Amino acid sequence: MRRIAVLTSGGDAPGMNAAIRAVVRKALYHGLEVVGVRRGFHGLINGDFSEMRSRTVGDILQRGGTILKSARSDEFRTEEGRAKALLQLRTYEVDALVGIGGDGTFTGLSLLAAMGMPCVGIPATIDNDIGSTEYAIGFDTACNTVIDAINKIRDTATSHERTYVVEVMGRSAGHIALYTGLTGGAESILIPEVEFDIRQVCQKIMEGSRAGKSHSIVVVAEGADSRCLASQGELFTDGCGYRVGQQIAEYTGFDTRIIVLGHIQRGGAPSARDRMLATTLGAKAVDVLLAGGRDVVLGIWGSDIKVIPFGESLAMKRPYSSDYYDLAAILSMP
Ligand code: F6P
Numbered sequence: 097m098r099r100i101a102v103l104t105s106g107g108d109a110p111g112m113n114a115a116i117r118a119v120v121r122k123a124l125y126h127g128l129e130v131v132g133v134r135r136g137f138h139g140l141i142n143g144d145f146s147e148m149r150s151r152t153v154g155d156i157l158q159r160g161g162t163i164l165k166s167a168r169s170d171e172f173r174t175e176e177g178r179a180k181a182l183l184q185l186r187t188y189e190v191d192a193l194v195g196i197g198g199d200g201t202f203t204g205l206s207l208l209a210a211m212g213m214p215c216v217g218i219p220a221t222i223d224n225d226i227g228s229t230e231y232a233i234g235f236d237t238a239c240n241t242v243i244d245a246i247n248k249i250r251d252t253a254t255s256h257e258r259t260y261v262v263e264v265m266g267r268s269a270g271h272i273a274l275y276t277g278l279t280g281g282a283e284s285i286l287i288p289e290v291e292f293d294i295r296q297v298c299q300k301i302m303e304g305s306r307a308g309k310s311h312s313i314v315v316v317a318e319g320a321d322s323r324c325l326a327s328q329g330e331l332f333t334d335g336c337g338y339r340v341g342q343q344i345a346e347y348t349g350f351d352t353r354i355i356v357l358g359h360i361q362r363g364g365a366p367s368a369r370d371r372m373l374a375t376t377l378g379a380k381a382v383d384v385l386l387a388g389g390r391d392v393v394l395g396i397w398g399s400d401i402k403v404i405p406f407g408e409s410l411a412m413k414r415p416y417s418s419d420y421y422d423l424a425a426i427l428s429m430p
Contacts, residue, residue, distance in 0.1 A: 097385060099129040101145070101190045104162040105136030105204065106197040108362055109220040109234025111370035112162040115196050117153040118378025119218075124150055126386060131188055135165045136197070137172035137204050140181040145188055157371065160237070160363045166197075172204060182211050192390075194381045196220045198232065199410065202393055206406035209391035216381045217393035217406070220374070222361055225269035227412025228404045229395030233377070236369040238265070238361045239275045245357055246280035246313060253311035259301055259344055259352040263337025265361050266317045270416050272361070273317035278424040283312040285424050286340065288319040289416040294340065298347040300430075305350070307430035312350075316340050376401065 102119045104112050116132070123130045130148040133139045146152075156163050171177035185193065185208075192214040195205045198221035205215040219229045222238035242264050253260050262282075266272045270287025277285030283304055284297045301312045321336035341354035366374065377394045380401050384392065393409045395402045404412075 097128065097191045099131060099188070099190050100192045100194060100382070100385060101131040101133050101185060101188070102148070102164070102194045102196070103133035103136050103140060104164045104166050104196045104220070105201040106166060107221060107223075108160075108162050108166050109222050109232070110160040110237035110362070110364055111233035111366035111374040112196055112220050113153075113156040113159050114366055114371045114374035115218055115220060115233060115378040116162070116164060117157055118375045119194050119381055120148045120153045121150055122379040122382040126382065128382070131190055132164050135167040136169060136201075137181060138167040138169035139165075140184060141169065141171055141177055143184040143187070145184070158365050160365060162196075178207055178211065182208060182213060185213055192216070192385045194218065194385075196233070198223065199226055202226075202406060202410060206391065206410065209406060214385065214390040215406075216384055216389065217409070218374075218377045218381055219393060219395060222272065223266050223269050224271040225267065225414050226393075226395070226409070227414045228393055228402070228409035230397050231369075231373060233370055233374045234362075234366070235271065236373075237364060237367045238272055239279075240367055241361050241364055242272060242276040242357060243280050245355070245360075246276060246282070246315070249355060250281075250311065250313065253313065256351065257310050259312045259314070259348065259350045261314045261316055261337050261341040261344065261352065261354045263316045263318055263340075263354070263356040265357070266319055268319040269414065270317040270320065271414070273315050273320070274416055274420050274424070277315035278420050278427075280313065280315065281428065282315040282424070283309075283428045284314045285421065286314065286316045286320040287416060287421070288317055290421060292320070294343050295347065297340075298344055300428075301344065301350065302348055304430040309430060314340065314344065
């Protein structure tokens with residue numbers, strides 16, 4: 097192995113830069129050459145490559161986003177697109193590819209691997225919805241961002257004795273909502289994994305008010321829209337946070353505000369935990385390739401880094417923690 101390539105793909109996540117830095121410097125340390133692929137699989141098809149040196153990755157450890165940029169590529173979904181991507185890698189004499197991203201990235205890598213390109217995946221997504229790792233790069237920072245927002249919302253919610261609905265990201269998973277709802281002290285947490293009855297959510301808010309709570313915070317995962325029972329006979333279909341907020345306002349008669357945190361959750365300097373995860377997984381990806389490992393993703397379980405074949409990883413689901421869910425319900429008592 098003489099030259100490896102590295103790319104980031106899918107939604108960006110804080111800590112991706114720290115992972116790029118670790119891959120590049122660990123590879124250089126072992127005498128490998130490194131090529132950076134800009135704009136994910138789109139850039140792979142178009143040969144958007146540049147040489148990565150130690151200085152290329154200087155001063156990026158603390159930055160959110162990804163210096164390699166990220167993009168969605170419809171062309172890569174086609175056989176022709178993947179053939180072009182492989183040809184680019186061969187033309188640049190790339191011997192192996194490290195991809196940093198979520199399940200979509202791993203699917204893309206596994207398709208390239210099936211065509212003969214050795215690949216290693218590093219999990220990075222704020223959604224934390226990858227079955228083969230306990231934590232993905234970016235989740236911790238995103239949760240800290242949400243917690244910071246909830247703290248601030250709580251201040252004003254108390255002053256005005258209001259109910260706040262905070263919609264968080266997570267695509268079709270409720271991990272961000274559950275972690276931040278539990279640690280942010282939300283009255284209710286609505287996630288796609290669990291059906292909820294909006295009337296019960298409202299009754300809890302009213303009960304809390306009667307018991308002397310000065311405000312209520314409901315954390316809603318963006319994907320929770322399909323799991324609402326009895327929302328006046330219909331399912332939420334879009335603008336989940338807004339619909340939940342409207343219904344709470346109508347049912348309780350309380351002054352209610354809705355905040356959609358949106359892409360703020362994807363930005364910012366990575367936390368120490370995300371930097372550590374990115375740094376150790378980035379370095380490990382190079383070790384795995386040098387040791388002959390192929391077509392695997394890395395995962396962290398406790399403090400152990402696991403190496404899991406693509407097929408297994410993609411078949412694994414990341415379940416929500418029912419323990420956390422139940423605990424949140426207990427601790428948010430009126
Ligand atoms: O997967 C990360 C994520 O931020 C999800 O939480 C969210 O649903 C989605 O990406 C948003 O995608 P986009 O940046 O394309 O709007």
